[in-house]
Amino acid sequence: NVAHGLAWSFYLGYLRLVLPRLEESIAAFSATHQASKLGRGSRKLLILVPLNANISHKLEDEDDRISFFDNLPNNEIDRAGVRGRVYKHSVYRVLDEQKKAHECVVEYATPLLTLYSMSQETSAGFGEPERRQQVLLFYRTLQDILEHSLECRNRYRLILLNDEHEDDPNFLSKALLRHLQQQE
Amino acid sequence: NVAHGLAWSFYLGYLRLVLPRLEESIAAFSATHQASKLGRGSRKLLILVPLNANISHKLEDEDDRISFFDNLPNNEIDRAGVRGRVYKHSVYRVLDEQKKAHECVVEYATPLLTLYSMSQETSAGFGEPERRQQVLLFYRTLQDILEHSLECRNRYRLILLNDEHEDDPNFLSKALLRHLQQQE
Numbered sequence: 001n002v003a004h005g006l007a008w009s010f011y012l013g014y015l016r017l018v019l020p021r022l023e024e025s026i027a028a029f030s031a032t033h034q035a036s037k038l039g040r041g042s043r044k045l046l047i048l049v050p051l052n053a054n055i056s057h058k059l060e061d062e063d064d065r066i067s068f069f070d071n072l073p074n075n076e077i078d079r080a081g082v083r084g085r086v087y088k089h090s091v092y093r094v095l096d097e098q099k100k101a102h103e104c105v106v107e108y109a110t111p112l113l114t115l116y117s118m119s120q121e122t123s124a125g126f127g128e129p130e131r132r133q134q135v136l137l138f139y140r141t142l143q144d145i146l147e148h149s150l151e152c153r154n155r156y157r158l159i160l161l162n163d164e165h166e167d168d169p170n171f172l173s174k175a176l177l178r179h180l181q182q183q184e
Numbered sequence: 185n186v187a188h189g190l191a192w193s194f195y196l197g198y199l200r201l202v203l204p205r206l207e208e209s210i211a212a213f214s215a216t217h218q219a220s221k222l223g224r225g226s227r228k229l230l231i232l233v234p235l236n237a238n239i240s241h242k243l244e245d246e247d248d249r250i251s252f253f254d255n256l257p258n259n260e261i262d263r264a265g266v267r268g269r270v271y272k273h274s275v276y277r278v279l280d281e282q283k284k285a286h287e288c289v290v291e292y293a294t295p296l297l298t299l300y301s302m303s304q305e306t307s308a309g310f311g312e313p314e315r316r317q318q319v320l321l322f323y324r325t326l327q328d329i330l331e332h333s334l335e336c337r338n339r340y341r342l343i344l345l346n347d348e349h350e351d352d353p354n355f356l357s358k359a360l361l362r363h364l365q366q367q368e
């Protein structure tokens with residue numbers, strides 16, 4: 001089951017390395033960005049899991065109430081022969097209905113790009129109908145792994161995005177705000 | 185089968201993005217590194233696949249005839265919300281039996297770290313006995329994908345490392361030199 005391995009890979013090769021350092025990166029960022037509003041509620045990595053595996057490379061392409069603010073400082077780690085491999089996260093600004101700006105550290109779950117591309121490659125072994133199931137399996141496996149991870153506790157929010165409201169051009173900003181406001 | 189998905193992920197999420205740019209990165213590197221000897225034979229990415237999934241983060245830890253030289257220039261790509269995600273490779277120097285230095289762009293196949301760690305986690309679903317099989321499946325699947333990939337043709341060498349000679353402290357440098365000399 002592809003999704004099972006990708007969820008473990010995402011945890012073992014990424015979240016387990018970066019989440020313990022997130023608080024520190026945000027503190028360094030706030031020190032050099034006086035205008036930044038990364039408050040207590042937004043000191044977690046928001047991880048977007050769209051059910052249809054439809055992933056953008058820039059969040060503002062999905063919703064015009066979202067804009068890219070800046071990147072957190074780089075984290076350099078020697079990994080499997082690559083010296084100083086860079087790990088970083090992007091900070092986005094999200095406007096609410098009153099046009100007030102909220103900041104958050106957010107990204108899509110990158111392994112979904114693999115699921116999407118595999119479903120398009122005939123030789124990879126699965127098609128579009130299985131893809132949705134694989135996304136759900138990815139989400140549940142990852143949720144399970146993260147709930148049992150001491151290093152990652154309280155440092156992330158997994159956000160499953162149902163595509164039924166995709167006709168709403170502000171669907172993504174509203175979903176992000178709901179999660180941010182739950183923490184503030 | 186975890187290895188199948190990891191091989192596809194390694195191709196779709198990494199090799200397919202970086203191998204087409206490798207020639208260009210090496211040219212930029214040679215221009216700024218007069219002492220560099222990255223000749224025609226070494227303009228491919230050497231990808232190490234150790235059968236025991238035993239991966240070092242620094243190649244010189246494995247063999248004292250190997251030393252880290254420098255990194256190729258960074259490649260920045262917007263990926264799934266992360267702006268300017270950095271992709272880079274490391275250049276190592278390898279001494280032959282006559283103490284002559286050869287340079288190459290080399291790294292371990294990162295997904296093997298996931299296979300190794302999964303085999304240590306009881307909840308991940310497979311143990312050490314299955315791991316070797318999974319490494320072989322990863323190698324064969326990746327070989328198959330890369331052979332059919334137009335974007336990646338001739339830009340890589342997949343090197344399967346059998347662990348039977350690991351008692352030789354210069355096992356890794358000799359394996360690298362064999363592959364480099366085949367191309368010079």
Ligand SMILES: Nc1nc(=O)c2ncn([C@@H]3O[C@@H]4COP(=O)(O)O[C@H]5[C@@H](O)[C@H](n6cnc7c(N)ncnc76)O[C@@H]5COP(=O)(O)O[C@@H]3[C@@H]4O)c2[nH]1
Nearest residue numbers: 009010013014086087088110111193194197198271294295
């Ligand atoms: N050597 C090497 N250098 C790289 O820059 C690199 N980037 C990816 N990979 C490997 O290719 C495959 C596909 O990558 P993808 O991004 O879809 O999944 C990645 C991605 O979802 C997440 N991740 C890892 N590094 C980062 C990163 N820097 N930023 C965001 N996400 C990351 O965690 C997964 C597993 O990572 P790795 O276990 O390091 O191996 C990956 C993987 O096997 C790399 N391998």
